[in-house]
Amino acid sequence: MSEHVLAIEDLTVTIGTRRGPARAVAGVDWSVRPGETLALVGESGSGKSMSVLAATGLAPRSARVTGRVRLLGTELTELPEARRRRLRGRHVGFVFQDPMTSLNPVLTVGRQVAEAGEEHLGLTRRAARSRAVELLDLVGIPSAAQRVDAYPHQFSGGMRQRVVIAMALICEPDLLIADEPTTALDVTTQAQIVELVADLQRRLGTAVVWITHDLGVVAGIADTVAVMYAGRILEQGPVDAVFGAPSHPYTSALLAARPDPAAGGGDLVTIAGAPPNPLDLPPGCAFWPRCPVRGDARCEHELPPLVPVSAGHQVRTFYPRRVDEEAQ
Amino acid sequence: MSAPRTPAEVVAELNDLTVWFPSPAGMVRAVDGVSLQVRRGETLGLVGESGSGKSTTGLALLRLVDPTSGSVRVAGQDVTRWSRRRLRALRRRVAMVFQDPQASLDPRRTIGASIAEPLVVHRLSDGRAARRRRVEELLDMVGLRGDLADRHPHELSGGQRQRVGIARALAGEPDLIVLDEPIASLDLSVQAQIMNLLRRLQRDLGLTYLFIAHDLAAVEHMSDRMAVMYLGRIVESGTPAQIWREPAHPYTAALLSAVPVADPQVERERRRIILSGDIPSPVDPPAGCRFRTRCPQARPECAETDPVLAEVDPDHRAACLFAGAAVRAMRSP
Amino acid sequence: MSEHSERTSEGQLRRALSALRHDPLALTGSVVLALLVVVGVAGSWLAPSGINEVDVDRMLQPPSWSHPFGTDELGRDVLSRVMVAARVSLQVGLVSVGIALAVGVTLGLFAGYYRGWLDNVLMRCMDVLFAFPVLLLAVAIVAVLGPGLLTATVAIGVVYTPIFARVTRAGVLSVREQVFVRAAVSIGASDLRIMRRHVLPNIAAPLIVQTSLSLAFAILSEAALSFLGLGVQPPAPAWGRMLYDGRGFVTEAWWLGFFPGAAIFLTVLAFNLVGDALRDVLDPRQLTVSEARRSAT
Numbered sequence: 001m002s003e004h005v006l007a008i009e010d011l012t013v014t015i016g017t018r019r020g021p022a023r024a025v026a027g028v029d030w031s032v033r034p035g036e037t038l039a040l041v042g043e044s045g046s047g048k049s050m051s052v053l054a055a056t057g058l059a060p061r062s063a064r065v066t067g068r069v070r071l072l073g074t075e076l077t078e079l080p081e082a083r084r085r086r087l088r089g090r091h092v093g094f095v096f097q098d099p100m101t102s103l104n105p106v107l108t109v110g111r112q113v114a115e116a117g118e119e120h121l122g123l124t125r126r127a128a129r130s131r132a133v134e135l136l137d138l139v140g141i142p143s144a145a146q147r148v149d150a151y152p153h154q155f156s157g158g159m160r161q162r163v164v165i166a167m168a169l170i171c172e173p174d175l176l177i178a179d180e181p182t183t184a185l186d187v188t189t190q191a192q193i194v195e196l197v198a199d200l201q202r203r204l205g206t207a208v209v210w211i212t213h214d215l216g217v218v219a220g221i222a223d224t225v226a227v228m229y230a231g232r233i234l235e236q237g238p239v240d241a242v243f244g245a246p247s248h249p250y251t252s253a254l255l256a257a258r259p260d261p262a263a264g265g266g267d268l269v270t271i272a273g274a275p276p277n278p279l280d281l282p283p284g285c286a287f288w289p290r291c292p293v294r295g296d297a298r299c300e301h302e303l304p305p306l307v308p309v310s311a312g313h314q315v316r317t318f319y320p321r322r323v324d325e326e327a328q
Numbered sequence: 329m330s331a332p333r334t335p336a337e338v339v340a341e342l343n344d345l346t347v348w349f350p351s352p353a354g355m356v357r358a359v360d361g362v363s364l365q366v367r368r369g370e371t372l373g374l375v376g377e378s379g380s381g382k383s384t385t386g387l388a389l390l391r392l393v394d395p396t397s398g399s400v401r402v403a404g405q406d407v408t409r410w411s412r413r414r415l416r417a418l419r420r421r422v423a424m425v426f427q428d429p430q431a432s433l434d435p436r437r438t439i440g441a442s443i444a445e446p447l448v449v450h451r452l453s454d455g456r457a458a459r460r461r462r463v464e465e466l467l468d469m470v471g472l473r474g475d476l477a478d479r480h481p482h483e484l485s486g487g488q489r490q491r492v493g494i495a496r497a498l499a500g501e502p503d504l505i506v507l508d509e510p511i512a513s514l515d516l517s518v519q520a521q522i523m524n525l526l527r528r529l530q531r532d533l534g535l536t537y538l539f540i541a542h543d544l545a546a547v548e549h550m551s552d553r554m555a556v557m558y559l560g561r562i563v564e565s566g567t568p569a570q571i572w573r574e575p576a577h578p579y580t581a582a583l584l585s586a587v588p589v590a591d592p593q594v595e596r597e598r599r600r601i602i603l604s605g606d607i608p609s610p611v612d613p614p615a616g617c618r619f620r621t622r623c624p625q626a627r628p629e630c631a632e633t634d635p636v637l638a639e640v641d642p643d644h645r646a647a648c649l650f651a652g653a654a655v656r657a658m659r660s661p
Numbered sequence: 662m663s664e665h666s667e668r669t670s671e672g673q674l675r676r677a678l679s680a681l682r683h684d685p686l687a688l689t690g691s692v693v694l695a696l697l698v699v700v701g702v703a704g705s706w707l708a709p710s711g712i713n714e715v716d717v718d719r720m721l722q723p724p725s726w727s728h729p730f731g732t733d734e735l736g737r738d739v740l741s742r743v744m745v746a747a748r749v750s751l752q753v754g755l756v757s758v759g760i761a762l763a764v765g766v767t768l769g770l771f772a773g774y775y776r777g778w779l780d781n782v783l784m785r786c787m788d789v790l791f792a793f794p795v796l797l798l799a800v801a802i803v804a805v806l807g808p809g810l811l812t813a814t815v816a817i818g819v820v821y822t823p824i825f826a827r828v829t830r831a832g833v834l835s836v837r838e839q840v841f842v843r844a845a846v847s848i849g850a851s852d853l854r855i856m857r858r859h860v861l862p863n864i865a866a867p868l869i870v871q872t873s874l875s876l877a878f879a880i881l882s883e884a885a886l887s888f889l890g891l892g893v894q895p896p897a898p899a900w901g902r903m904l905y906d907g908r909g910f911v912t913e914a915w916w917l918g919f920f921p922g923a924a925i926f927l928t929v930l931a932f933n934l935v936g937d938a939l940r941d942v943l944d945p946r947q948l949t950v951s952e953a954r955r956s957a958t
């Protein structure tokens with residue numbers, strides 16, 4: 001068992017609003033090892049992005065974060081902000097959803113890629129620039145040596161996302177955090193980016209946390225997956241276990257909600273209603289009001305625990321055996 | 329499933345439509361020679377990536393964009409050159425549902441006022457009371473409570489807002505509803521609700537849809553017939569089953585192989601056709617076949633001949649000189 | 662059913678009013694404006710003496726209990742004249758801004774909605790008007806039409822029209838690109854209906870702000886025109902005119918200029934305070950906390 005790159009334990013994020021505290025993340029544990037990809041899946045408001053932002057110290061000011069976060073063995077929550085920022089800059093690369101807003105429109109892409117190298121690796125301007133060219137080449141930008149002096153608007157959406165990935169990689173990070181990196185892209189471009197990240201991961205041994213709502217993307221990239229809902233993990237485990245034997249009603253319903261052209265055109269499985277308001281969460285299982293199985297009064301009033309159903313595969317439920325039987 | 333042999337009534341028809349927009353870089357050929365027919369009671373799916381011209385094609389059916397050449401016919405009438413005044417009547421016959429339900433509702437007006445607008449504009453019901461009844465009936469049809477009529481859009485969830493958008497489209501009892509990416513900005517569990525609702529409404533009311541989306545699986549699920557667009561052209565058309573099982577155009581095959589499937593085993597074993605580069609600029613599309621610059625099977629002939637949509641099977645057409653053969657070559661190891 | 666837009670602009674107004682209550686500066690401004698309106702409406706009844714009661718025995722008396730603001734060179738009560746002049750200032754301000762609002766919004770609405778040559782012609786005309794110094798333009802108009810209350814009002818109205826046209830056009834240009842406007846077009850709504858029901862309510866906020874700020878400037882312009890002798894003609898009182906008449910007595914009778922000047926100052930300040938507060942409340946770029954939260958959930 002190798003050391004975790006990033007491990008979070010009992011992470012809770014509460015955001016202060018005028019109508020009271022909103023619990024965005026509640027007691028979340030996950031970890032990712034070198035070379036491994038963890039996928040965080042959930043709908044909007046599930047806390048999947050917030051858990052990662054809070055873990056890396058990027059949560060909004062109004063957020064109160066508790067719990068333990070270890071990056072390469074260093075406890076981040078006890079560090080002063082300046083050291084945390086340095087550690088983050090050196091070891092973590094970020095790729096966000098919209099490549100246009102992640103890039104500064106008035107700087108050349110070369111400058112932007114080189115900047116982190118100068119800042120965190122102490123490279124000279126010249127060295128950083130040649131490193132930027134190498135990286136742009138690595139992420140598949142054609143004729144990188146010329147394009148290094150171009151501006152973001154001269155690139156297509158997919159090419160811009162490649163530039164952002166090059167930026168994230170210049171410090172050879174141990175961890176790459178990809179927050180919906182392909183959501184704004186076309187599927188053929190998405191396929192290119194997914195392939196690129198998988199290839200870079202193989203070559204560089206980077207750990208990846210990939211945040212997405214797209215279960216298809218998860219199936220293609222993830223080693224382990226955590227399904228989040230209303231700030232909690234409902235199910236997590238190896239991707240084959242979770243997709244092969246989905247054990248939480250929410251996971252099963254999400255998987256069934258996608259149209260499957262092979263299955264023909266009957267009605268799709270839906271989950272009634274909408275996710276709960278983070279200001280007003282139910283006392284028990286947050287999914288209870290929408291749950292097709294609808295356990296009993298216990299589910300309504302008590303929080304079900306995360307229990308193991310198979311090796312490394314955990315489900316938040318009171319009735320693991322029943323879940324197990326249903327999965328058969 | 330086979331298409332009906334007896335031709336059903338054609339509700340809307342585009343003939344060799346082109347829509348060009350001027351831009352600083354030159355003429356943008358957003359739609360460049362598209363012909364299609366939508367028949368009563370069916371769903372015609374239009375799938376394509378950004379820049380394919382699928383949305384512009386939908387807008388042309390309401391004459392929300394001006395055709396550069398070609399014709400637009402709705403309910404048997406040629407509306408290509410209709411005046412602004414006459415177009416208002418067209419826009420009762422053809423309604424539209426937009427991608428972003430938040431943006432498509434006026435934030436300062438109530439849900440009821442938004443749904444009632446077609447009734448007011450086309451003088452379809454007399455008096456406030458009658459309008460109110462009709463609005464509540466429409467809300468009920470889309471699965472919302474009648475008292476939501478007094479709320480404002482920001483008080484609703486995304487899925488509820490899209491239901492309101494659908495209710496507004498139903499208000500004028502249109503012959504055709506153009507659904508432009510109606511589920512793209514919704515959460516996964518809500519997408520399924522909206523697709524089920526659209527299908528139920530179609531069954532109950534005999535509606536006709538043009539379903540435009542970039543989501544191939546959603547288009548397959550919703551459509552009776554579908555067309556794949558690339559760079560302003562339809563490159564393949566047929567039934568969802570034909571296109572899913574036997575794509576004849578290399579672009580369709582690449583698109584299908586790029587769609588991720590929520591099954592880790594399938595994902596590990598599948599051979600993905602990764603297209604190189606990006607979609608070319610619609611200002612200066614490649615000569616000959618438009619897809620040839622990214623096509624893994626492109627041959628010298630492709631630069632010389634602009635392929636037309638030709639039948640490969642009954643009701644199945646593809647615009648490729650090597651339709652079928654090229655795809656087989658791509659898919660074999 | 663269809664007439665729900667009034668309800669929402671009403672809500673906007675209510676929101677604005679409640680915000681004014683909680684901001685001490687804006688509250689002060691509002692109280693001053695309220696007093697001004699009372700004085701403007703009822704000034705001639707409230708005034709302690711007639712405005713044209715000449716009393717040669719009481720010329721140039723400093724402020725006292727019987728004449729709190731003193732008397733002028735003809736022995737007239739300055740307080741009474743300042744009070745009655747409030748009506749003139751308010752009337753000129755409201756009517757001229759009313760003209761500017763009506764004409765400017767209409768022009769801006771059509772220019773922004775239709776774009777093209779109409780936009781070019783209208784907005785270039787506005788640019789020409791805009792290029793003149795405000796007072797010079799007003800003076801020119803008065804010179805053509807002859808001095809007087811009516812021409813001063815019209816002149817000020819013309820001067821402030823381009824601002825409203827520009828604010829409106831800028832708002833229309835952004836609102837007309839919104840999907841809900843396209844949705845209204847797709848329904849078959851007429852252009853006039855779209856402008857009235859969808860575009861105008863969504864640009865109301867900047868217009869309300871601009872109106873209150875323009876009122877301040879219009880009152881200032883009226884004072885300036887009257888000061889130059891191009892506005893209200895004597896013996897009718899106007900703040901600017903009183904300032905002008907008092908300029909010869911600055912050393913021996915400071916109160917002649919001080920009180921009308923203070924009235925102008927307070928009025929303009931009050932309109933500006935209210936205008937700034939309204940901008941804070943209504944500016945769509947600065948969402949209030951509750952709105953920001955709603956759009957986030």
